Amino acid sequence: MILSLSGSIGAIGVNMQTGLRMAIEEINSAGGIMGRKVELIERDDAGDPTKARTAAEELVEKQGVSLIIGTTISSPALAIAPYATERKAFMLGSPSADQVNDPKQYPYLFTGTIISSMQAQIVVKYVAEVMKAKKIGILAESTAYGNSTVAAYKAELEKRGFTNPPTEQIPQGAQDATLQVNNLKKAGVDAVLAATLSMDSVRVLKAMQSAGWEVPYVGTSDLSSSVVINGVGVDGMKRVYSYNQERMSFSDKKPLTPKTRDFLDKLSKKLNQKPLKDSAQMHSLYYDLGYILKWAVEKAQSTEGPKVAAALETMKDFEGAHAVWTFTKDNHVGLGLDDIVMAQSAGLKDGAFEMAPGY
Known part of the structure; x- marks a missing residue:
C-alpha cells in the first residue's frame, strides 16, 4: 500500500488507509485470499512523486510485492506507473488525472476514482x-x-x-x-x-x-x-x-442502499463514533478496493500483475458499498457517470x- 498519510492531503490518505484495513481484516477473518492471509505492507508518500517512486521500488525489489494499492492522488501514481509497467506490478488506487486511464501505456494501472x-x-x-x-x-x-x-x-x-x-x-x-x-x-x-x-x-x-x-x-x-x-x-x-x-x-426520494448502510455501521463501530462526523467516501472507496483486489486475484488464481490485471478487466457490475464496479480492457476506470x-x-x-x- 502506498498512500499519502502525511503532508497537505494526509487526512485523505488516513481515511483511505482505515477503509482498506477494514477490508483486509474482514478478508483475513474469512480465510484470506486463495487460502492465504493478506499481509499489508504500508508506505507513506506524503503526496510526493519522488517518495512514491522510491517506495514502489523498495516494495517491488526488496519486499517482493507484485500488487500495490494506491496511490492517493495522481502525481505519485504517474511517477510510479512507468516503473510498474516495466516490472509488471499491478496498481489499483485513486488517481484521477486522465493520463492514468491509458491501458496501452499503463496496462497494470487501474483507478477507483472518476478521472478529470x-x-x-x-x-x-x-x-x-x-x-x-x-x-x-x-x-x-x-x-x-x-x-x-x-x-x-x-x-x-x-x-x-x-x-x-x-x-x-x-x-x-x-x-x-x-x-x-x-x-x-x-x-x-x-x-x-x-x-x-x-x-x-x-x-x-x-x-x-x-x-x-x-x-x-x-x-x-x-x-x-x-x-x-x-x-x-x-x-x-x-x-x-x-x-x-x-x-x-x-x-x-433515494435512501442509502442496505450494503452502504451496513458499511457505515461497521465504520461507526471501528471508529467508535456514532453518528459519523466525517465523510465516509474515502473509507468506502478503499474498503471496496480491498474486495476488488480479492476478486481479481481469485479470478486470476494468481498474484502475478499481468494475470490480475487481465482478470480485473472482466469485472462487471461488482456490487460494493461505494459503487457498482465495472472494468474493461479499454477502460481502467471502474466508475461511470451514472455513479456520481x-x-x-x-x-x-x-x-x-x-x-x-x-x-
Whole structure:
C-alpha cells in the first residue's frame, strides 16, 4: 500500500488507509485470499512523486510485492506507473488525472476514482444547467490532478459556449490564495469550478470569505471532508457543492442502499463514533478496493500483475458499498457517470451526504 498519510492531503490518505484495513481484516477473518492471509505492507508518500517512486521500488525489489494499492492522488501514481509497467506490478488506487486511464501505456494501472474529464462533465453540467451560471471561472492547484482538471473543465465549458474562462492556479500547499480569488472576483465570475484538495481548498474558501465574495464553489468530493468543513466553518460552506458517489448520497426520494448502510455501521463501530462526523467516501472507496483486489486475484488464481490485471478487466457490475464496479480492457476506470451526483458539501449526515438541489 502506498498512500499519502502525511503532508497537505494526509487526512485523505488516513481515511483511505482505515477503509482498506477494514477490508483486509474482514478478508483475513474469512480465510484470506486463495487460502492465504493478506499481509499489508504500508508506505507513506506524503503526496510526493519522488517518495512514491522510491517506495514502489523498495516494495517491488526488496519486499517482493507484485500488487500495490494506491496511490492517493495522481502525481505519485504517474511517477510510479512507468516503473510498474516495466516490472509488471499491478496498481489499483485513486488517481484521477486522465493520463492514468491509458491501458496501452499503463496496462497494470487501474483507478477507483472518476478521472478529470468525467469530473468535469458532471460539475460543468451542474453549474451550467442547474445553477445557470453566466460567467464561470476555474481555480485549481498546480499539480497533475489540477492541470488535468483545468483542461477538462475548459473542454466541457467550450462545448457549452463558455470560451476562455478566467483561470487561476495555486501551488499545492500555498499559504495564501488571496491573489487568485481577487483576480476571479474582478473578472466578474459568478461560479467557480474547483480543482483543489484538503487544506488548499480551506485557504481558497477562507480567502473568498475575507473578500466578501459569496459565489458557488463547485468541485471534488474532498470539499465535503471534515478537514475542509472544520477548516472553513459551516457558515462558509453554504454555497459549496461537490460531486459524490451516488451510493454515498441520499435524498428524500433515494435512501442509502442496505450494503452502504451496513458499511457505515461497521465504520461507526471501528471508529467508535456514532453518528459519523466525517465523510465516509474515502473509507468506502478503499474498503471496496480491498474486495476488488480479492476478486481479481481469485479470478486470476494468481498474484502475478499481468494475470490480475487481465482478470480485473472482466469485472462487471461488482456490487460494493461505494459503487457498482465495472472494468474493461479499454477502460481502467471502474466508475461511470451514472455513479456520481452532486451533493451539498456541508450536508453530512452519519457519513453520507444530502444531494444538492436539482436531484
